[in-house]
Amino acid sequence: MAGTGPDGTTVTEVRAELDALADPRTRAVNERHGDDHGVNLGKLRALAKRLGPRPELARGLWATDDSAARLLSVLVCRPKELPAGELDAMLRGARTPKVRDWLVSNVVRKSPHAEELRLAWLPDPDPVVASAGWELTADRVAKRSGGIDPAGLLDVIEAGMKDAPGPLQWSMNHCLARIGIAYAEHRARAIAIGERLGVLRDYPTPPGCTSPYAPVWITELVRRKQGTS
Template structure:
């Protein structure tokens, strides 16, 4: 569907608006009313279109920005462009998709990780922590894992929610992936108690780091980890 205009896409998104979907999304902080499955189907039809993606992003509309992230070419964004985008990405789903679908695939990912990690804006800092967790899991060489645990231990308890969640994920992945730091990671989680009482659906693993670490290690040892 090359040649599709922003106006045509915005009209289609408006037609996909569902009040029930909006109610569910807004409970999670996302101000749009389009089912994500329908958004993905539209993206599949449009295919990759970088110029259209940029134009959709510039509308500021949450559903349009989510669609933009699905049809963009991640490596086509410049470093400063991604920095500006993450500072604008306030709805949680937009922030999550931007970091996971675009920034992680960018040649600027490591530079941005270092720039964002200690940013005074906790939402931007959470993106830095998410990129750090990616390295903890896939490319830990050169990371100061002990130093990361020190930072988690001193800052996670009082961190704003989104930054706290990102730091907790990093803590858990250090414990899961690096046996030499596992006991310390579990100990930090136990002492801080962050997300200890988080409601967890049946069959799902708790985000409380000691439980998360223990369960994932058990699954790997049993050969059942996905």
Template sequence: MTETATSGTLGEVLAELAGLEDPRVREANGKRGDDHGVNLSQLRAVAKRLKTQQELARALWATGDTAARLLALLVCQPKAFERDELDAMLREARAPKVHDWLVNYVVKKSPHAEDLRVAWTADPDPVVASAGWALTSERVAKKPEGLDLPGLLDTIEAEMKEAPDRLQWAMNTTLAVIGIEHPEHRARALDIGERLEVLKDYPTPPNCTSPFAPIWINEMVRRQSKA
């Protein structure tokens, strides 16, 4: 355990992150749109030593540095953020990994998640809207009561094909989750996926499930039937 990692001042933590910078990691991350060069396992190790520090998290976020923001999301208190603070953070989070961690590690645990889901899904910014659809997928799977699932399928059918990449991916996930979790809508979800062919040719590594919704739905239903 290093002194700099446990004392937790902003300058010390930033210095440690700078020391973890690896040009090879930065190059690999850059191909995915993430502008940082810190190995995520090492980043998580720093977060584990720091434990939860909300004010440090806010200070790390304010630097605008991608690695610092990822660390901020690991040491923050998700329920301590106000609704408008989370909204502003999301609009600043253009790096895909920061966007993903903010939604999954922080917003999903926030009491403002549903309010933000509704607002973001209707936002004209496709990156913001993709966060709304990510939260919608979570609700479809875990708390679907009150959701208009046929209406969601209508929107996906009408808009997913031409949506920008991140928004398209998030809408496709909602489509798949509806098909997996709700048998009464499965046939329609499969039909939409087959007709739109979104992500049909997405390169999928061996032993991984394709994100193409019909393959994804059928594979997960098959696994559930065996469980």
């Protein structure tokens, strides 16, 4: 792998730009959330826009194992060109929450292998990998895609969400809320499961934001969709 762009831009040059953008205060904020870089995400996105799609450079950036470089990598790669095995290895090798989130959001969701990976990741014993499967499932639920069994998903959520590790619990809760929002016929059960399990009931929510506690989340999003007060 050359790790260069079509104009000869190298990984070393791009990393120098990222280093110049790093700020100690941004790093301190990110570290509180489990991330280990100091680059403002808006500036990182601006750099990605300037660079444009560069698959070989993206692979070179990912190979550095540097979080800022990996975030840039997922923005400048071409998702449709990455094979399923490579995406699986990337997820399992991603060390920080933001890198994992961006990988799933910006790359896997746009991949022709998204459904294959969703089905493979859902039952994975690694809770971080399984959480990616649940995030992809929440997407399918929100779009009311064929092949989704909301009642069966609610069975799994009801049985396992309460004691699931943090990242997996969060993603299962996301899927629970999406089921309640998208499927009126399953809404009462989704709300009841959320109330009974109490997951994220006391999650600190800033003013003006919607609580991730599923019963509140479902009720508020349905209210907005229906245009009621």
